[in-house]
Amino acid sequence: MRTWQARQELVEYGRRLWLRGFVAANDGNLSVRLDGERVLTTPTGVSKGFMAPDDLLVTDLGGARVEGRGRPSSELPMHLEIYRGRPDVRAVVHAHPPVATAFAVAGIPLDQCLLPEMVVSLGAIPIAPYGTPSTEEIPASIRPFVPRCDAVLLANHGAVTWADSLPGAFHRMETLEHTATITHHALALGHPRSLPAAEVEKLQRLRERYGLTGRVLPCQAAGACPALERPEADEAALVERVTRAVLEALRTRG
Numbered sequence: 001m002r003t004w005q006a007r008q009e010l011v012e013y014g015r016r017l018w019l020r021g022f023v024a025a026n027d028g029n030l031s032v033r034l035d036g037e038r039v040l041t042t043p044t045g046v047s048k049g050f051m052a053p054d055d056l057l058v059t060d061l062g063g064a065r066v067e068g069r070g071r072p073s074s075e076l077p078m079h080l081e082i083y084r085g086r087p088d089v090r091a092v093v094h095a096h097p098p099v100a101t102a103f104a105v106a107g108i109p110l111d112q113c114l115l116p117e118m119v120v121s122l123g124a125i126p127i128a129p130y131g132t133p134s135t136e137e138i139p140a141s142i143r144p145f146v147p148r149c150d151a152v153l154l155a156n157h158g159a160v161t162w163a164d165s166l167p168g169a170f171h172r173m174e175t176l177e178h179t180a181t182i183t184h185h186a187l188a189l190g191h192p193r194s195l196p197a198a199e200v201e202k203l204q205r206l207r208e209r210y211g212l213t214g215r216v217l218p219c220q221a222a223g224a225c226p227a228l229e230r231p232e233a234d235e236a237a238l239v240e241r242v243t244r245a246v247l248e249a250l251r252t253r254g
């Protein structure tokens with residue numbers, strides 16, 4: 001993709017991120033891999049809703065600026081960690097979508113098979129341990145997840161998604177927040193009902209048949225969750241985890 005085209009696309013998706021309420025003030029950052037050595041990224045201290053193509057910077061894969069004014073986002077090392085670990089990735093989006101971030105704050109991963117798109121396109125979303133923003137702790141916290149999936153919640157912080165294109169990474173963030181919203185509503189209504197294991201297997205076969213390229217962690221339908229290696233596999237366990245988290249929050253609030 002030509003650099004000017006990439007600049008325009010990045011500005012447009014920054015605007016969409018802000019319009020969707022996935023970032024507040026100067027939160028969030030986006031990047032696109034231009035070629036084997038260069039990354040186009042957002043500057044620090046700028047609202048993603050009001051960027052111009054010339055505001056963006058080009059850096060090398062070590063984070064050194066090679067084009068543009070100002071400083072790149074302080075979370076650029078997180079983006080570079082993903083590019084180094086995944087040669088197939090062309091774009092990274094980091095935001096603080098409120099409902100998904102609430103799950104990241106509550107310590108509840110989005111790992112139940114509640115909706116077909118969770119099995120087919122998004123997969124289970126793990127939570128990377130908390131790291132101080134803008135330090136090397138964040139790249140280190142996501143490192144184990146980068147080869148295995150295309151979206152991660154950041155504990156007490158937000159979410160990051162990546163894909164082979166900027167629209168792909170943005171759509172993954174949108175699906176993530178939509179899934180979190182539906183999961184939250186379902187929890188408020190009572191016991192969310194997971195898809196049966198046989199239906200999950202059918203959806204996984206569809207994924208293979210359509211040759212979907214994203215990397216997804218299996219969600220927790222009975223018998224369909226070897227990658228996460230967690231024993232609890234049904235909605236009762238999810239409800240128990242949520243209840244525990246709420247009680248713990250109430251207790252610590254005094």
Ligand SMILES: [Zn+2]
Nearest residue numbers: 028095157158
């Ligand atoms: Zn952030």
